[in-house]
Amino acid sequence: MSAIQREFTMSDESFKTVSELAYQYTGIVFGDHKKDMVYGRLARRMRELGLKDMTDYCPLITDSGHDEVSKFINAITTNLTSFFREPHHFDFLEDTFCEEVIRSSKGSKIRGWSAACSTGEEPYSAAITLSEKLIGTHWDCKILATDLDSKVLEHASHGIYDKDRIKSLTADRKKKWFLSDPNRPDVVKVKPSLQAMIKFKRLNLLEGWPMKGPFDFIFCRNVFIYFDLPTQQKILNGFAEKLRPGGYLFIGHSENLHDAGKHFDSLGKTIYQRR
Numbered sequence: 581m582s583a584i585q586r587e588f589t590m591s592d593e594s595f596k597t598v599s600e601l602a603y604q605y606t607g608i609v610f611g612d613h614k615k616d617m618v619y620g621r622l623a624r625r626m627r628e629l630g631l632k633d634m635t636d637y638c639p640l641i642t643d644s645g646h647d648e649v650s651k652f653i654n655a656i657t658t659n660l661t662s663f664f665r666e667p668h669h670f671d672f673l674e675d676t677f678c679e680e681v682i683r684s685s686k687g688s689k690i691r692g693w694s695a696a697c698s699t700g701e702e703p704y705s706a707a708i709t710l711s712e713k714l715i716g717t718h719w720d721c722k723i724l725a726t727d728l729d730s731k732v733l734e735h736a737s738h739g740i741y742d743k744d745r746i747k748s749l750t751a752d753r754k755k756k757w758f759l760s761d762p763n764r765p766d767v768v769k770v771k772p773s774l775q776a777m778i779k780f781k782r783l784n785l786l787e788g789w790p791m792k793g794p795f796d797f798i799f800c801r802n803v804f805i806y807f808d809l810p811t812q813q814k815i816l817n818g819f820a821e822k823l824r825p826g827g828y829l830f831i832g833h834s835e836n837l838h839d840a841g842k843h844f845d846s847l848g849k850t851i852y853q854r855r
């Protein structure tokens with residue numbers, strides 16, 4: 581049996597157990613090539629717990645006496661995100677979606693869902709886009725922003741970001757949507773009016789979705805890529821149920837939806853429309 585022998589021991593067997601638990605709790609698939617990455621992600625927990633062998637860590641994850649499962653989940657998720665990531669989606673929201681709702685007689689509510697929102701840059705970018713386009717109109721816009729990882733959600737709900745994170749935004753946007761604090765010159769805070777549009781909630785895409793919907797659009801970007809095909813299919817069917825006919829689904833740039841044709845038309849550029 582081979583083992584990665586560094587600060588901690590992780591045998592092939594304990595890697596297999598960790599991968600199986602990750603799949604069970606999150607749907608994320610870790611192939612053998614992700615061994616070093618998993619090791620790196622769990623190293624901090626091992627250190628905090630004073631453990632030397634991953635074999636001793638695995639039982640803690642499933643032991644209900646420990647609150648390890650959420651820490652395990654938070655450690656293994658990939659949370660990379662940014663404001664206006666994949667900007668063509670926000671252009672579409674502004675130019676196509678908003679124009680359509682303005683012209684339609686669909687009512688006065690817009691409901692969006694950012695289904696793996698990480699630290700919040702995605703739902704805040706959507707909220708900025710809707711607010712700028714629909715300013716002065718009667719539209720009531722709300723975005724539900726969910727993630728499995730409780731730590732990123734906490735960050736998202738505080739809305740505080742390193743100044744660097746908004747450096748690509750126009751000066752006008754920075755001024756309009758972010759507050760500076762002279763006592764903390766390295767960070768900015770999202771303005772309360774934007775925060776009021778978004779509700780952050782913990783939600784595992786593998787489990788039940790209690791919200792009623794229907795949504796006008798769903799962002800589920802850069803998370804499908806971690807799931808296997810049956811999981812992707814199940815989630816996609818769920819999105820089809822939660823989206824109104826004509827609503828939009830945005831996925832990540834490197835993601836490919838197999839079998840999306842059952843419920844969705846592809847509009848190109850990783851944008852799908854509910855039939």
Ligand SMILES: C[S@@+](CC[C@H](N)C(=O)[O-])C[C@H]1O[C@@H](n2cnc3c(N)ncnc32)[C@H](O)[C@@H]1O
Pocket residue numbers: 605606607608657658659660661662665695696697698699702726727728729732783784785786800801802803832
């Ligand atoms: C790479 S980030 C993507 C963030 C954002 N959507 C974007 O594209 O910039 C992936 C997010 O998916 C979340 N995630 C992973 N598995 C999940 C699951 N089963 N249910 C809900 N969120 C999950 C992770 O916690 C992480 O924050």
